[in-house]
Amino acid sequence: MVTIRVQAEPFDIGAELSVLTAGRADIGGVGCFVGTVRDTAGGRRITAMTLEHFPGMTERAMTDIAAEAGRRFALLGCTLIHRVGTLLPGDPIVLVLAASAHRQAALDAAAFLIDWLKTGAPLWKKERFADGTEAWVAAREEDERAAARWSAA
Amino acid sequence: MSGPKLRILYFAWLRERIGTAEEAVALPEGVATVAGLIAWQQSRGEKFAAAFATRTIRCAVNQSFAGLDAPVAAGDEVAFFPPVTGG
Numbered sequence: 310m311v312t313i314r315v316q317a318e319p320f321d322i323g324a325e326l327s328v329l330t331a332g333r334a335d336i337g338g339v340g341c342f343v344g345t346v347r348d349t350a351g352g353r354r355i356t357a358m359t360l361e362h363f364p365g366m367t368e369r370a371m372t373d374i375a376a377e378a379g380r381r382f383a384l385l386g387c388t389l390i391h392r393v394g395t396l397l398p399g400d401p402i403v404l405v406l407a408a409s410a411h412r413q414a415a416l417d418a419a420a421f422l423i424d425w426l427k428t429g430a431p432l433w434k435k436e437r438f439a440d441g442t443e444a445w446v447a448a449r450e451e452d453e454r455a456a457a458r459w460s461a462a
Numbered sequence: 463m464s465g466p467k468l469r470i471l472y473f474a475w476l477r478e479r480i481g482t483a484e485e486a487v488a489l490p491e492g493v494a495t496v497a498g499l500i501a502w503q504q505s506r507g508e509k510f511a512a513a514f515a516t517r518t519i520r521c522a523v524n525q526s527f528a529g530l531d532a533p534v535a536a537g538d539e540v541a542f543f544p545p546v547t548g549g
Binding site for chain 2: 344360361362363365366367369370391402403423426427428429430431432433434435445446448449452
């Protein structure tokens with residue numbers, strides 16, 4: 310089963326894991342990535358982060374990314390949940406769960422999904438600093454490279 | 463002007479600089495691609511010229527990522543935005 314959601318509310322990792330694995334005895338492992346808001350960026354203290362998205366297209370891009378993971382790995386299901394709106398340091402932003410019969414595919418698929426999500430889904434972060442100023446986060450070449458390492462597969 | 467309009471969406475700092483999230487315009491004469499639409503945006507005065515001066519703008523036509531050569535027609539929804547930074 311594939312679950313794709315963009316939401317303002319926090320997610321419950323345990324509940325999502327239960328939904329993904331309910332009634333499935335063929336799943337041997339679930340790879341998990343949880344992204345959270347850091348309290349610093351470039352040495353500056355962050356007090357809040359706001360995420361903007363493109364309603365409709367974001368879900369569509371996430372669905373495409375999940376489908377691509379399904380073609381590349383022996384996936385038995387996955388969950389992609391991305392939060393939007395204003396979040397505070399320590400808050401969870403993104404959840405990736407990837408289920409497979411074996412650990413390698415589960416862990417690889419989870420890594421692939423978060424790498425592609427970072428570069429292939431229309432979401433934008435804006436950071437608010439302790440001095441009250443705000444700035445949009447610039448795209449990182451490092452993230453492009455992380456996504457590109459999967460291209461040869 | 464008759465016929466379906468072009469729906470243009472802006473996100474993140476592009477939305478802030480232009481001062482609107484969405485507008486509907488008649489397809490500008492001679493515009494048939496994303497590159498053509500960007501050139502037209504650059505001709506719309508200082509605010510648009512400044513916002514569209516950078517090469518780092520990304521585009522989606524009808525909610526699919528689109529390159530500079532992608533076709534644009536009346537009735538399409540075209541979105542402009544900075545490189546994505548989710549995850």
